[in-house]
Amino acid sequence: MAVIRCFSSSFAMAPILYMQHFSGPVRSVLLTAAALGLKLQHKIVDLSKQEHLTENFLKLNPQHTIPTLEDDGVVIWDSHAINAYLVAKYGKDDSLYPKDLAKRAMVDQRMHFDSGLIFSWLRNIARGVKYKGRKALTEDQIEGLEHGYEHLNTFLKDSKWVTGNAVTIADFSLIANVTTLNIIYPVDKSRYGNISRWLKDSEALPYYDVNREGLDHFKATVKPLLS
Template identity: 45%
Template sequence: MGKLTLYGIDGSPPVRSVILTLRALGLDFEYKVVNLQAGEQLKPEFLKLNPLHTVPVLDDDGFILYDSHAINSYLVGKFSKDDSLYPRDLQKRALVDQRLFYESGTVAPAGVEVMYTVLRQDNPEVPQAKIDALAEAYKNLNLFLKDSDFLAGDNLTIADFHVLAVLTGWVYFLEIEPSKYPRLAGWIQRMKRLPYYEEANGARLELILQLIKAKNFKIV
């Protein structure tokens, strides 16, 4: 196996989703932090890797890939001993893809809207409508878990990693109350029991969560 290098920053949910996948596959990799606040993603050497200047970026022995969804499906396809994390069966894969599209198109943007208000605009007042959009995403994720322990069926998949990385940051804006979202709350607890959860996601959340808490945001 060639050398794997991941470029990213811990505060990024897409980066953490890739780290979760790497740990689930038991892969060794070098982690190179890209300081987005300092503009390192705009330096010429990084733009040669990714002209879109985003993280994560994976370097697999010279093969460069960006976008966490593409990276995670690639990692499973190349390195997994089975296809459980991203099934080859078309119907099972389609279900995983649907969850991934919902995460990237709805769940992540809903939280980013709140995050942008609080951190980027330095505005502690979050409109109720933005919180409502996040609540709607929670409701639908809870529905996805109606008949299974994981988001795309009975097995853990990369869809779980993507949503987990996102939600564990968003919960500080809107709690996942077990009375309102019992299946989603139970899923979060199951995911936190993964042996690699804390190293891959939990501990890496701390800096971004400290920034959020310091803003003392309120809903208006």
């Protein structure tokens, strides 16, 4: 659920992003900010030390999730809401999140696909591996991922990006989470050629490195836990 809260502020400064690099949703925000040429203040929230449950953080975000954005008295959580907000406020144009209703609806649909299916399975798998000691994916998880990959491959059948021939914030959300899943359950290039091509195109984006750093961290910490 996307939430926006407002607090009074006496001066403006660069937006603050409460984050951890390994988080796919965080990396989608980093991609959006980089595409906008927007500088963010990074505040690392150490989940292992339960810093997201401190009194100060809970005042900002009662759901205690990352990413959380604080921008001149406005506090927003849920990466999709943050990305839409950043484009609306700081974008030089609306190409990343079109104002045209039909085009925007398509971007929204793809972001709901990301949150409802792709990220849902990613979170389910990552929690099982990290906190429950699971060494392998279950049949249900594999089936769910294949289902998601099939749909995404279809979305990309006739277009370069997930909603057409221009990159949008829907791509950023899916890039961050699918590249993470690709570490856990690699995309079969022979079956999902459109996804494979899209991933290569994503790596060619001039700001893609902001995603790569978090991926490397995820690979180093989570991948070794899988058998």
